Amino acid sequence: MQDYLVRAVTSDGFLKAAAISSKNLVERARNIHACTPTATAALGRLLTAASMMGNMQKVENGALTLQVKGGGPLGTLLVVSDAVGNVRGYVQNAGISLLEKYAGKLDVGAAVGTDGMLTVIRDLQMKEPYHGSTELVSGEIADDITAYFARSEQIPTACALGVLVDVDQSVSAAGGYIIQLLPGAPEELIEKLEQGIREAGAVTPLLAQGLQPEQLLSKVMPGFELEFLEKTQVEYRCYCDRARVTATLITLGKGELQEIVDEGEPIQVECQFCDTLYKFTPAEIKRILEKL
Numbered sequence: 001m002q003d004y005l006v007r008a009v010t011s012d013g014f015l016k017a018a019a020i021s022s023k024n025l026v027e028r029a030r031n032i033h034a035c036t037p038t039a040t041a042a043l044g045r046l047l048t049a050a051s052m053m054g055n056m057q058k059v060e061n062g063a064l065t066l067q068v069k070g071g072g073p074l075g076t077l078l079v080v081s082d083a084v085g086n087v088r089g090y091v092q093n094a095g096i097s098l099l100e101k102y103a104g105k106l107d108v109g110a111a112v113g114t115d116g117m118l119t120v121i122r123d124l125q126m127k128e129p130y131h132g133s134t135e136l137v138s139g140e141i142a143d144d145i146t147a148y149f150a151r152s153e154q155i156p157t158a159c160a161l162g163v164l165v166d167v168d169q170s171v172s173a174a175g176g177y178i179i180q181l182l183p184g185a186p187e188e189l190i191e192k193l194e195q196g197i198r199e200a201g202a203v204t205p206l207l208a209q210g211l212q213p214e215q216l217l218s219k220v221m222p223g224f225e226l227e228f229l230e231k232t233q234v235e236y237r238c239y240c241d242r243a244r245v246t247a248t249l250i251t252l253g254k255g256e257l258q259e260i261v262d263e264g265e266p267i268q269v270e271c272q273f274c275d276t277l278y279k280f281t282p283a284e285i286k287r288i289l290e291k292l
Contacts, residue, residue, distance in 0.1 A: 004233045005085055006213045011225040014185040018052040019177040019213035026163055027171040028236035032275050033094040037165040038111045043091045044163035045141040046079045048176050051234050054081025065121040070139045072113025086237040088273040112139035118148050156181040162204030173207040177216055196222050238274035245269050245278045260285045
């Protein structure tokens with residue numbers, strides 16, 4: 001089944017929510033980057049969050065970037081979402097050893113680390129992108145997203161993300177939800193939401209049961225009348241091409257490009273998001289120089 005996300009609001013107008021099924025896009029990322037299970041879980045959670053957050057912006061041609069630097073063995077994680085919710089990303093050290101809290105439970109927090117920051121960059125098609133950063137809370141990603149919204153954007157938020165890795169290291173389930181309070185929400189409504197989330201329990205077992213995004217929101221928001229606004233198919237999508245890579249080479253400057261020409265050896269440039277290799281001969285580099 002194709003990955004997709006849904007957006008919804010409650011009939012009283014006090015809550016908005018998004019939920020996603022992201023199994024295929026996380027599996028695609030795992031294959032591209034040859035991730036071990038712990039890296040799959042961490043990168044998959046960040047990709048899942050970015051897809052929902054990118055779609056929630058509702059800015060045509062906008063983009064959203066999430067970067068996590070926690071000081072853990074995974075190193076830097078970076079993901080980018082377009083305005084639809086299609087995502088791409090990478091993890092610096094995808095082949096780290098298995099880290100578990102206990103048998104069968106991956107320790108994403110220890111792999112990411114907590115000595116660092118979550119940075120959110122929103123490209124809203126304005127003059128300058130918006131940058132927001134918060135210190136990591138747990139390295140578990142969902143907690144850190146929740147803290148970011150509360151501290152940086154002052155939006156009370158509930159975020160849950162899950163990636164279930166099978167014994168063969170493939171992704172058997174992935175997804176999550178983000179629920180946000182809108183201005184004027186009464187205290188009793190907040191308590192009602194918190195109770196629903198507690199009773200539903202952790203999101204990964206719900207995903208393992210096969211719950212789809214609509215069912216997931218209904219499960220964690222019982223008693224709320226939900227109006228589903230849209231359903232959007234999403235995927236792992238990289239926008240790299242030879243022209244974009246050429247533009248990146250230009251940023252090296254004339255001096256460094258001339259050195260490549262003088263050495264007389266072809267160079268390869270690898271896309272960090274999809275691992276595609278682009279080969280440039282000295283003659284091609286020389287033509288780039290001539291255009292400069």
